[in-house]
Amino acid sequence: MVLKDKKVAIVGGGPGGLTLARLLQLKGVDVKVYERDVHAEIRHQGSTLDLHEESGLEALRRANLMTQFKTNHRPNAGRFVILDKNGNILLDEHALGDDYEETRPEIDRQALRTILLQSLNPDTIVWDSHFVAMEPKGEGWLLHFKNQTAYADFVVAADGANSKIRPYITAIKPIYSDITIIEGNVYNAAKNAPKMWELTNNGAGSVMILGDNQSLSMNTKADGTLSFYSGNKFPENWVAESGIDFKDKKAVEVWFKEQFGSWHPMYQELLASDEVSIVPRPMYHFPFDQTWETLPNLTMLGDAAHRMPPYAGEGVNMAMQDAFELAECLTSSEFDDITDAVSKYELNMQKRASEVTQDTLQNTQIIHSDDAIEKMLAMLSGE
C-alpha cells in the first residue's frame, strides 16, 4: 500500500472527508481530519440528503455503516409533491401508498455526519482547525491553521465549495451557472409555516413549486425544521448588487414578496416568522474538461473538486463516491507509488464529475424553463 508509514491529513469534515477517513482507517492508515467547526454539535444548515445506490449507499456499505444508516434513515422523506405557482398539486407521491418504491433513501445531513464521526477512532478529528495556508516541507506539507500548525506527508482537500486548498492543485476557476439560490430554514415549522409543513406531509416529504422561470424547493429535518431554497436566474453578482442585507430577515421578506408575491398566499409563510435563517448562494460549476497535473502529496474530493447546483441531488453522493474510489486507489497493492494511485483516482473522478455536472445543469435549466412543469412531470414519470 502506497500510504504505508505516511501521515495523512484530510482538511474538512463534511461527508466526503469523513467517509474517506473511515475507509482509510479500516485499512490501518494514520489519518487526521482537520475541521474548522469548533465542535461536533454546531447547528448546520441543509436538510435531508437522498443517497444513491452506486455512490452514497455504496460508500456506507464499504464503510460497514449500513446498519447505522438503516436505523437513522427517514423513510418516505423522498416522496415528492409538485405544485404550480397557484397552489395546484400536480403530482403527489404520498398518494401512491404502498406502491411507492423508495430507491433513494433519505437521511438528515446531521445524522449522516454523526454516524461517520462515531465510526472514527478517538482523536481522529481535530476540531477548531481553520485552514489558512500550507507550504512544502520535506516530501509533504506544513499546514497552517488559524491556531496551530501540523505536518502531513499526504493532504486531501475536502474543504467544500470554496476550498482554500484547491488553488495549490489548479488555477481553474468555477463558472457561474446562471442560478442563485436563497437557502432558508424555518425552525419549528409546524407552528411557523403550518400550510407549508402540511404540504411536506407533516415533515415526511419533499416539495417543488415551479413557475415563472423560478423555483421553490423544500424538504424537512427530523427536528421539525423546514428547509427551503428558491432558485432564480439572476446575474452573477446579484447578491452584492441587490443591496439586500441577507442577515436582515425583514429585508429578505421584502425581496421574497416582490419575487414570489403573485404566487399562492400560502407560500408567503416561508418568510413570515422570526424563526428563519437565510443564506444566499450563487451556484457555480467547474468546466467539463477540467484536468490538472497529478501531485505526489496532494489531491481533492467532493465540492472542492466539482461544484454543481443541487437540482439532481448528486453533491453528497459524488463526494462519497470520490472518497471510496480514492481510498481504494490509495490502499490497493496495484500501484508502485502515490502519484500513480492518485492519477487513477483523479482521471476517473474528473470524467464522472463531468458527466454528472452536465446532467445536473440540464435539470437546472429544465426546472427554470418556460415549460418546467410539463418537463418535470414527464421526467418523473420516466418519459
Ligand SMILES: Cc1cc2nc3c(=O)[nH]c(=O)nc-3n(C[C@H](O)[C@H](O)[C@H](O)COP(=O)(O)OP(=O)(O)OC[C@H]3O[C@@H](n4cnc5c(N)ncnc54)[C@H](O)[C@@H]3O)c2cc1C
Ligand atoms: C441548498 C443546497 C442543497 C443541497 N442539496 C443536496 C441534496 O439534496 N443532495 C446532495 O447530494 N447534495 C446536495 N447539496 C450539495 C452538497 O451539500 C455538497 O455537494 C456536499 O456537502 C459536498 O460534500 P463535501 O464533503 O465535499 O463538502 P462539505 O459538505 O461542504 O464539507 C466541507 C467541510 O469542510 C469544512 N471546511 C471548509 N473550509 C475549511 C477550512 N478552511 N478549514 C477547515 N475546514 C474547512 C466545512 O466546515 C465542512 O465541514 C446541496 C447544496 C446546497 C447549497
